[in-house]
Amino acid sequence: MLRVSVYRFNPETDANPQMQEYQVETGGRDLMVLDVLEMIKAEHDASVTYRRSCREGVCGSDGLNINGKNGLACITPLSDAVKNDKLVVRPLPGLPVVRDLVVDMSLFYAQYEKIEPYLQNSSPAPAIERLQTPEDRAKLDGLYECILCACCSTSCPSFWWNPDRFVGPAGLLQAYRFLADSRDQATDDRLAKLDDPFSVFRCHGIQNCVNVCPKGLNPTRAIGHIRTMLLKRAA
Amino acid sequence: MRTISFDGVIVGGGGAGMRAALQLAQSGYKTAVISKVFPTRSHTVSAQGGITCAIASADPQDDWRWHMYDTVKGSDYIGDQDAIEYMCSVGPEAIFELEHMGLPFSRTEEGRIYQRPFGGQSKNFGEGGQAARTCAAADRTGHALLHTLYQNNVKNETVFFNEWFATDLVKNQDGAIVGVIAICIETGETVYVKCKATVFATGGAGRIYASTTNAHINTGDGVGMALRADVPVQDMEMWQFHPTGIYGAGTLVTEGCRGEGGYLINADGERFMERYAPNAKDLAGRDVVARSMVLEILEGRGCGPDGDHVKLKLDHLGEEVLESRLPGICELSRTFAHVDPVKEPIPVVPTCHYMMGGITTNIHGQALTVDAAGNDQVIPGLYACGEVACVSVHGANRLGGNSLLDLVVFGRASGLFIEDALRQGIEMRDASMTDIESANERLVSLNERNDGENVSALRKELQGVMQNYFGVFRKGEFMQEGIKKLDDLKERINNVKLADKSNAFNTARVECLELQNLFETAEATAIVAEARKESRGAHAREDFTERNDDEWLCHSIYHREGRAVSKRSVNFAPRTVDTFQPKVRTY
Numbered sequence: 001m002l003r004v005s006v007y008r009f010n011p012e013t014d015a016n017p018q019m020q021e022y023q024v025e026t027g028g029r030d031l032m033v034l035d036v037l038e039m040i041k042a043e044h045d046a047s048v049t050y051r052r053s054c055r056e057g058v059c060g061s062d063g064l065n066i067n068g069k070n071g072l073a074c075i076t077p078l079s080d081a082v083k084n085d086k087l088v089v090r091p092l093p094g095l096p097v098v099r100d101l102v103v104d105m106s107l108f109y110a111q112y113e114k115i116e117p118y119l120q121n122s123s124p125a126p127a128i129e130r131l132q133t134p135e136d137r138a139k140l141d142g143l144y145e146c147i148l149c150a151c152c153s154t155s156c157p158s159f160w161w162n163p164d165r166f167v168g169p170a171g172l173l174q175a176y177r178f179l180a181d182s183r184d185q186a187t188d189d190r191l192a193k194l195d196d197p198f199s200v201f202r203c204h205g206i207q208n209c210v211n212v213c214p215k216g217l218n219p220t221r222a223i224g225h226i227r228t229m230l231l232k233r234a235a
Numbered sequence: 236m237r238t239i240s241f242d243g244v245i246v247g248g249g250g251a252g253m254r255a256a257l258q259l260a261q262s263g264y265k266t267a268v269i270s271k272v273f274p275t276r277s278h279t280v281s282a283q284g285g286i287t288c289a290i291a292s293a294d295p296q297d298d299w300r301w302h303m304y305d306t307v308k309g310s311d312y313i314g315d316q317d318a319i320e321y322m323c324s325v326g327p328e329a330i331f332e333l334e335h336m337g338l339p340f341s342r343t344e345e346g347r348i349y350q351r352p353f354g355g356q357s358k359n360f361g362e363g364g365q366a367a368r369t370c371a372a373a374d375r376t377g378h379a380l381l382h383t384l385y386q387n388n389v390k391n392e393t394v395f396f397n398e399w400f401a402t403d404l405v406k407n408q409d410g411a412i413v414g415v416i417a418i419c420i421e422t423g424e425t426v427y428v429k430c431k432a433t434v435f436a437t438g439g440a441g442r443i444y445a446s447t448t449n450a451h452i453n454t455g456d457g458v459g460m461a462l463r464a465d466v467p468v469q470d471m472e473m474w475q476f477h478p479t480g481i482y483g484a485g486t487l488v489t490e491g492c493r494g495e496g497g498y499l500i501n502a503d504g505e506r507f508m509e510r511y512a513p514n515a516k517d518l519a520g521r522d523v524v525a526r527s528m529v530l531e532i533l534e535g536r537g538c539g540p541d542g543d544h545v546k547l548k549l550d551h552l553g554e555e556v557l558e559s560r561l562p563g564i565c566e567l568s569r570t571f572a573h574v575d576p577v578k579e580p581i582p583v584v585p586t587c588h589y590m591m592g593g594i595t596t597n598i599h600g601q602a603l604t605v606d607a608a609g610n611d612q613v614i615p616g617l618y619a620c621g622e623v624a625c626v627s628v629h630g631a632n633r634l635g636g637n638s639l640l641d642l643v644v645f646g647r648a649s650g651l652f653i654e655d656a657l658r659q660g661i662e663m664r665d666a667s668m669t670d671i672e673s674a675n676e677r678l679v680s681l682n683e684r685n686d687g688e689n690v691s692a693l694r695k696e697l698q699g700v701m702q703n704y705f706g707v708f709r710k711g712e713f714m715q716e717g718i719k720k721l722d723d724l725k726e727r728i729n730n731v732k733l734a735d736k737s738n739a740f741n742t743a744r745v746e747c748l749e750l751q752n753l754f755e756t757a758e759a760t761a762i763v764a765e766a767r768k769e770s771r772g773a774h775a776r777e778d779f780t781e782r783n784d785d786e787w788l789c790h791s792i793y794h795r796e797g798r799a800v801s802k803r804s805v806n807f808a809p810r811t812v813d814t815f816q817p818k819v820r821t822y
Contacts, residue, residue, distance in 0.1 A: 010737060010739060011739050012737050012738060012739055013737070041691070041743075042689075042691030042692075043691070046689070046690065046691075046734040046735050046743040046746075047734065047735040047737070047743060049740050049741075049742050050742075051272070051276075052451055053272055053276045053277075053278070053450045053451055053452045054276070054278065054280060054281050054450040054451075055450065055451060055486075056281065056484075056486045056487075056567060056570075056571070057566075057567075057570065058280050058281055058375075058378055058563075059272075059275070059276040059277075059278075059280050059281070059450065060275065060276060061272065061273075061276045075570050077570075098421060098739065098740050099739045099740040100740075102740050105273070109273075113389055116390075117386045117389065118336070118337060118386040118387055118389060118390040119335075119336060119337030119386075121335075125331075125335045127331070128290070128331055128347075129290075129330075129331050129334040129335070129340070129347060129348050130334060130335065131345070131346030131347065132342050132346050133342065133346050134341075134342045134343070134344065134346075136342075137339065137340075137341065137342045140339045144339045144372075144379060144382070145375060145378070147275070147280075147378070148273075148275055178337075181337070181339075183337070184337075
């Protein structure tokens with residue numbers, strides 16, 4: 001039996017959120033945290049609410065705070081998460097709770113859209129693909145793989161304080177993904193739009209983002225590259 | 236009930252839906268996408284190995300006609316040749332567009348798009364050996380494609396209704412489709428979304444089986460809605476079992492592993508595909524490989540204490556190739572199989588992967604029904620593209636890498652056609668109050684019912700029946716037994732209990748509605764699988780082991796009314812090339 005404590009809040013009926021406890025029979029198996037939530041929803045309480053889709057760590061739906069650390073429920077095994085025989089599951093911190101484990105991600109998406117997350121190239125497209133050397137393509141590795149799960153941005157104290165003005169690690173990782181793309185021509189415009197005290201420079205190198213990214217990406221490093229580009233541009 | 240109006244509404248925010256949306260958003264017509272998840276959570280994101288297309292990068296001599304030949308052969312000759320011709324010939328343009336939008340394809344030394352070999356691919360109409368035709372972004376091609384499409388929809392300011400769930404089609408007195416009923420999941424509000432063109436891009440339904448590579452959200456919503464609106468579906472017996480799902484977890488391991496040189500071994504360490512497909516070996520069609528694996532297991536050469544799986548060997552490729560070409564696979568294998576493919580083979584088993592059947596359409600995405608005389612009739616207002624559609628480019632067996640091409644090419648084609656139709660003007664009579672109420676009946680009855688059985692238990696039972704009676708190998712008497720079990724489930728699922736009646740983000744309600752869609756899909760599959768008395772492509776019968784072209788070189792059509800099955804001709808009339816005549820299919 002595993003003790004599972006789940007954050008519950010239904011805006012229609014609850015004045016305040018509370019933690020609810022369930023006893024789940026895992027049969028000693030090293031399940032993923034999502035499996036445990038599915039068992040609770042199926043066998044204990046159909047009203048427990050969370051997002052999930054691919055269940056293999058690529059869609060980014062089930063970013064949660066698991067025993068104090070942000071991660072994807074579907075690829076976090078109990079053996080990594082459980083402490084003192086107890087699993088504690090809360091919504092991602094710092095965003096408004098819609099219900100139970102579901103947060104309102106509007107601010108997170110708004111910061112993503114703000115960096116104009118699409119390739120900009122105004123020269124006429126060739127009849128085939130635009131060429132790119134394997135070396136130039138390699139510069140996108142560690143950047144394009146982001147799944148927008150928000151584990152990083154919602155673990156970032158700077159984002160907690162200024163979610164409307166600091167782009168946050170996820171948005172900045174994507175900003176750098178386009179700055180680093182040899183096919184993109186909007187470098188100067190992109191940098192100009194980031195050149196203020198908040199968008200980039202609120203990053204204080206805390207590296208919670210690096211610590212929690214379920215895809216092993218390094219937003220702090222990307223932010224460092226953007227800082228350097230901004231400083232060079234100013235010089 | 237509030238009504239909101241658009242010119243075009245796309246149901247589904249995966250690859251097909253977002254490609255169609257992009258086309259329509261660029262046209263200036265008032266367009267919206269309704270997606271039950273934020274678009275980048277759609278199942279296209281899980282596609283790994285790539286998108287097959289003759290862009291002549293790996294081989295400058297490559298020819299879309301060779302791709303067409305492979306696809307026709309792969310379909311076991313019930314793919315429509317006009318549609319396959321369209322897909323293979325338009326494909327390169329659609330791929331280059333994606334690259335121009337920013338898709339981060341892997342590259343060759345020349346700077347072109349990297350292409351890898353995939354199953355069922357050949358040069359020179361099967362005479363020139365293995366081709367390398369699958370364009371890849373490492374082993375994360377679906378992710379790269381889906382994010383690129385979302386990004387370009389952001390750029391073009393497409394209107395998204397994210398986390399909205401379409402429940403049923405609204406049909407007017409003339410039988411035309413004039414929109415959908417949809418629930419805003421966050422608030423629980425139900426709305427009539429009125430439009431002149433409703434595009435279904437709702438994806439597959441792999442969740443009808445207990446073991447599937449598909450996401451939780453692949454619940455056949457489009458098939459369910461279509462059938463309830465008396466729109467028939469085609470070739471529903473054709474389900475692809477992917478050879479390499481991770482044993483126990485069901486998660487996909489790309490065919491690209493075998494494309495890069497990996498191979499399957501049995502308990503004796505033997506590369507058994509050499510016996511079943513002497514030429515193509517591990518890169519034979521997926522149906523062929525999946526069946527061979529099951530035979531190895533049934534004949535006692537399976538791996539593990541229960542002898543119930545085989546293994547995919549990759550370690551001989553070396554760490555560098557694996558980490559650069561197949562990084563996602565290394566990650567998945569370590570997480571779900573607890574195996575490091577750099578050192579040990581991955582335990583795998585055939586796992587339900589793809590629905591070849593779906594809503595019958597022409598190459599413009601227009602949904603079709605078949606009249607009493609056997610003629611195709613366009614259903615006004617309804618379109619379909621991607622996995623939910625059966626255009627049909629995959630016939631009885633889809634080739635790896637062809638699903639991403641299908642969704643891009645036909646998502647685009649639907650958008651282009653609808654733009655043109657809107658420009659010419661579409662006149663349809665408004666839905667009456669009764670039309671809207673009748674479309675909303677299922678939801679109202681679910682909300683009002685206070686008894687019934689638990690959704691999870693019913694779903695599990697349904698998935699068990701499909702897994703046991705309609706799997707890789709099928710037999711008449713077993714299928715009849717399976718159909719009886721479905722009959723027993725039918726009323727119970729129609730009367731499923733909604734335990735949570737609240738409005739805010741009620742996923743229990745969505746799960747009940749999804750379960751009813753799963754059931755419609757499963758029932759169609761079962762009835763048609765029993766009816767098709769031959770073995771073809773993915774449909775392998777122990778009691779009818781041979782392909783029977785005299786009687787079954789045709790599509791099956793399933794009508795919900797009376798569970799009737801009829802036949803529809805396959806198109807053998809491509810416009811620019813000679814017909815590919817049916818031949819014995821060997822690899």
